[in-house]
Amino acid sequence: MKRLLFAFLLAGYTFTINAQDNMAKDPVKKIEVTGSAEMEIVPDEIYFSISLKEYFKDEKNQKDKVTIDVLEKQLIAAVIKAGFPRDNLTIKAITGYRNWTGKKKPLYFLESKRYVLKMNNLYKSDVILDEVDDKGIEFVNIDHVDHSQIKDYRKEIKIKALQAAKEKATYLLESINEKVGDILMIEELDDQFYAPQPMMMSNVRMMKAGGDAAPMEDSSLEYQKIKLSYKMKAAFKIK
Template sequence: MKKGFTLFLIIASVAMVKAQNMNIENSRKVATKGYAEREITPDIVYLSISLKEFYMDGNMKKKVFIETLEKQLFDAAMAAGVKKEDFTIQNIYSYNYETKKKNNELLQSRQYRIKVTNLNGLNIMLDKIDPQGIQTTSISGYDHTQKRQIEKELKTAAVKDARYNAEILAAADGQTVGKVLVINDNSNINFNDLVPTPRMYAKAASADNAAGAMTEELNIDIRPLKLTCYVDGVFELK
């Protein structure tokens, strides 16, 4: 009895889906595209900084360990306002320090991922680390605290644009637009696929600077990104 009832529900569901598809295919409809765009500036920046062990002045007895460099970077990041949970180790490497001696030693290298809300003071933070221990620095990604809300607003605007375009086409033939039958989202909003360019401004010299030279600190901003959203819409004609 239960098997028969279950089979009946499956058949009824399939029949209902087919009927809905036939209604869409046979209905009078208009298909259009919708588009929306918006410029935003990322308020989250991910830095990638790699540190490496080294010998001071090439002296094999004066090794600067990775733990020492890591503490310098950690303390500098905390002083710059970075949260402890936003300072993570991303990867660990080792490299061969070549010397004339046979017993070459493997030195450590570590890559760190640091989440910051702006790039101002970056040069001051790096100045607190022994420069010989800095291997590479780069920006590895961007994000925004209101990403989901921005995506929602863009998609809403794109659907409205698709309806507006459908109304133009329908009005040209003396028709009106009814409910939407199909919406396809063709957008892919991903901050990591976009690479905004940092731009730097030197701060004006203070009045106390008699020579009129520029200060060493730079004000670094991120250029706005243009996010786009595309949708395909099929609307009923009345």
């Protein structure tokens, strides 16, 4: 039994020595580099947030409540009138507030709904807000922005990052009279997607109630661009 165990150990030792000898005789010369690339794109999808809230026409006596259903129908009709498909409007959140009397008896309950409308033209928001009851609009803002071809742009920038890695390896090796060989390894290091929200626009009516808000005047409003940034690590043989 001892002789058999010794034979196995000897075989393993011999194999290790042979492998190390082969690596020493024919080492793989390689270079590892990192390439990066960036791209900024103008968003073509704007997600406009609109919050509607129930209210009383007679606030003092809490009578004649304008319900959320009435306000929602106004909003849907306004969205269609502005030329957007009904499916572009979705509900993001539903909240409510109940006022209680000192006798633990509910006085009234007011519901609010927050909607998000997918748009490609923000200036039509003015048309939409004009069609909805002023007092029923709680607030509006930009929820977020995106681009319809973002996946294609991501592929493009990753390719550019990998190409940058090969270009770097090429000029580094040329500086020492060497050449780039076959690819050995590719690794993604960073996958960054930065889409800042545009600033809240003071000329879009944040609260129409009272009729003090002014219509949009500046038609040259610009958004911060979506920034894509990627890094790719690659290893190449040295010829």
